[in-house]
Amino acid sequence: MSELTHLTLAQARDALRSKKISATELTKAHLSAMEKARLLNCYITETPELALEQARQSDFRITQGSAGPLEGLPIGVKDLYCTKGVRTTAASRILDQFTPTYESTVSSNLMRDGAISLGKLNLDEFAMGSSNETSAFGPVISPWRRHSDPSAKIVPGGSSGGSSAAVAAHLCLGATATDTGGSIRQPAAFTGTVGIKPTYGRCSRWGIVAFASSLDQAGPITRTVQDAAIMLRSMAGHDAKDTTSVDAPVPDYEKAIGSSVKGRRIGVPKEYRIEGMSPEILQFWDQGVAWLKDAGAEIVEISLPHTKYALPTYYIIAPAEASSNLARYDGVRYGLRQAGRDIADMYEKTRAKGFGSEVRRRIMIGTYVLSAGYYDAYYVRAQKVRSLIKQDFDLAFAVGVDAVLTPATPSTAFAQGEQGSNDPVEMYLNDVFTVTVNMAGLPGIAVPGGCAANGLPLGLQLIGRPFDEETLFALASAIEHAAPKIEYPKPWWA
Amino acid sequence: MSVDPSVVRRIAHLSRIAVDENEVSRLNGEINAILSFVETLSSVNVEGIEPITSVLPMQMKKRPDVVTDGGIVDDILVNAPAREDHYFVVPKVIE
Numbered sequence: 138m139s140e141l142t143h144l145t146l147a148q149a150r151d152a153l154r155s156k157k158i159s160a161t162e163l164t165k166a167h168l169s170a171m172e173k174a175r176l177l178n179c180y181i182t183e184t185p186e187l188a189l190e191q192a193r194q195s196d197f198r199i200t201q202g203s204a205g206p207l208e209g210l211p212i213g214v215k216d217l218y219c220t221k222g223v224r225t226t227a228a229s230r231i232l233d234q235f236t237p238t239y240e241s242t243v244s245s246n247l248m249r250d251g252a253i254s255l256g257k258l259n260l261d262e263f264a265m266g267s268s269n270e271t272s273a274f275g276p277v278i279s280p281w282r283r284h285s286d287p288s289a290k291i292v293p294g295g296s297s298g299g300s301s302a303a304v305a306a307h308l309c310l311g312a313t314a315t316d317t318g319g320s321i322r323q324p325a326a327f328t329g330t331v332g333i334k335p336t337y338g339r340c341s342r343w344g345i346v347a348f349a350s351s352l353d354q355a356g357p358i359t360r361t362v363q364d365a366a367i368m369l370r371s372m373a374g375h376d377a378k379d380t381t382s383v384d385a386p387v388p389d390y391e392k393a394i395g396s397s398v399k400g401r402r403i404g405v406p407k408e409y410r411i412e413g414m415s416p417e418i419l420q421f422w423d424q425g426v427a428w429l430k431d432a433g434a435e436i437v438e439i440s441l442p443h444t445k446y447a448l449p450t451y452y453i454i455a456p457a458e459a460s461s462n463l464a465r466y467d468g469v470r471y472g473l474r475q476a477g478r479d480i481a482d483m484y485e486k487t488r489a490k491g492f493g494s495e496v497r498r499r500i501m502i503g504t505y506v507l508s509a510g511y512y513d514a515y516y517v518r519a520q521k522v523r524s525l526i527k528q529d530f531d532l533a534f535a536v537g538v539d540a541v542l543t544p545a546t547p548s549t550a551f552a553q554g555e556q557g558s559n560d561p562v563e564m565y566l567n568d569v570f571t572v573t574v575n576m577a578g579l580p581g582i583a584v585p586g587g588c589a590a591n592g593l594p595l596g597l598q599l600i601g602r603p604f605d606e607e608t609l610f611a612l613a614s615a616i617e618h619a620a621p622k623i624e625y626p627k628p629w630w631a
Numbered sequence: 632m633s634v635d636p637s638v639v640r641r642i643a644h645l646s647r648i649a650v651d652e653n654e655v656s657r658l659n660g661e662i663n664a665i666l667s668f669v670e671t672l673s674s675v676n677v678e679g680i681e682p683i684t685s686v687l688p689m690q691m692k693k694r695p696d697v698v699t700d701g702g703i704v705d706d707i708l709v710n711a712p713a714r715e716d717h718y719f720v721v722p723k724v725i726e
Contacts, residue, residue, distance in 0.1 A: 381685075381687075450669075450672065452668065469719050498658070501642045501648065501662065518673070523682075525675070527686060561665060578687055
């Protein structure tokens with residue numbers, strides 16, 4: 138059965154269509170792998186009965202000839218997506234007992250197309266973190282291990298750490314994720330998987346627990362570029378329930394896979410050569426440039442002068458929006474309630490008990506930068522700098538650059554407890570290459586390019602023009618084709 | 632800019648998050664670390680730059696102001712920590 142979990146999403150789809158395998162056996166293989174992998178803590182909630190029932194229906198539809206594009210394919214859903222009748226926690230104690238009566242648009246699109254949900258995947262609490270260590274349900278352990286020190290528990294990145302680890306450990310064929318500052322691309326890079334954050338507005342945010350609404354976007358994490366293209370096509374699309382979702386046709390992204398990248402102009406931004414960057418990452422980036430050049434792309438150096446301001450801007454805008462979005466958790470309508478001597482005391486005690494320390498810290502920062510007397514100095518100024526960051530990209534695209542190539546992360550994955558325990562800013566620096574993309578609302582994809590000397594994967598990032606995900610899929614598949622094939626870890630946990 | 636313990640207590644109250652007195656100095660340090668990290672923005676020339684309102688050049692969509700949903704009181708109340716009939720129950724707010 139184990140080889141069934143090693144199929145790519147595309148291979149499984151084709152095997153189901155040609156009736157070589159059934160959705161039920163494919164689902165059972167994944168449920169059994171999940172059961173043996175609980176040590177990794179990828180899933181917060183497993184839903185085996187629901188999955189098997191969905192599989193039964195998929196097998197019926199396949200027999201009837203009415204199969205959808207994702208019919209019978211078992212996937213995992215980040216526990217930030219509201220799922221009807223299935224507990225949705227956002228990895229927070231404050232939503233420990235929350236069971237939505239509705240389904241998020243993106244997960245419902247996936248189910249409409251026949252996908253099977255295996256359960257809800259772990260994440261950083263409210264998607265705030267870069268290592269999955271802030272989850273109230275405990276950290277996720279990456280299936281990857283360092284050569285030098287195999288007993289160290291490596292983080293899978295964050296916030297979509299359950300998604301990236303489950304995909305790398307073959308506990309689902311693909312997973313949904315979300316990205317506010319890098320939460321799809323950084324965990325993908327840390328686990329040798331592919332993750333795409335589409336253009337802001339490409340996927341509906343409706344029914345996804347909100348963190349920073351002007352930055353949040355849904356996307357998939359998968360083992361191949363083709364699989365990401367297949368999943369995104371189903372996830373994307375207009376939704377009247379999200380006024381920021383864009384009413385534009387969704388292309389068949391899979392067609393872009395393997396298409397020629399000859400003559401495409403790739404920008405390499407000099408500002409991404411940051412101080413103290415490891416020679417290994419720089420060399421890896423050069424290797425990525427060489428792969429695209431060999432594939433016929435034209436490489437141009439570009440300048441994105443406001444890059445260094447992106448992360449500080451993010452740490453004003455994202456907490457500001459979070460402090461507003463998370464005001465709803467007050468112990469009245471849903472979620473945890475802690476009794477108090479009056480209603481204000483109840484609010485304060487509920488929120489102190491329900492939110493973990495990173496979430497509390499960000500709410501407080503956000504409250505401060507929005508408070509009277511500081512709003513102009515912090516928040517309005519940050520929104521102006523954000524305009525400049527977006528302008529940098531607009532100018533690069535205006536002179537004919539088709540996509541920008543950067544490393545996805547400044548380092549390989551680290552071990553639990555190694556970062557951010559004394560200074561929260563140390564952890565924030567993980568997103569230094571990814572956060573600009575959210576600031577400008579652009580699409581960005583992380584694609585694996587091999588492993589570092591320590592045995593852990595490295596990822597490259599491609600940034601595209603608004604709504605030009607197809608170019609990203611074409612370029613990423615060229616890199617995937619040229620790069621050494623990723624050998625996912627053998628299941629030491631089973 | 633940096634904050635002192637009294638500001639930390641005020642922010643906590645504005646955020647409606649109870650903070651123990653022994654947490655204040657740790658939070659103070661963390662908040663100041665973040666504020667010093669974002670301080671670099673004060674050196675950016677933003678004269679004549681409009682604050683961003685949308686990353687995409689799009690008009691906010693509008694729809695007729697009519698009721699499009701409703702009649703789902705039970706769904707709305709089902710996750711409430713305390714409810715009675717069709718009401719949320721909260722501690723007394725008026726004497």
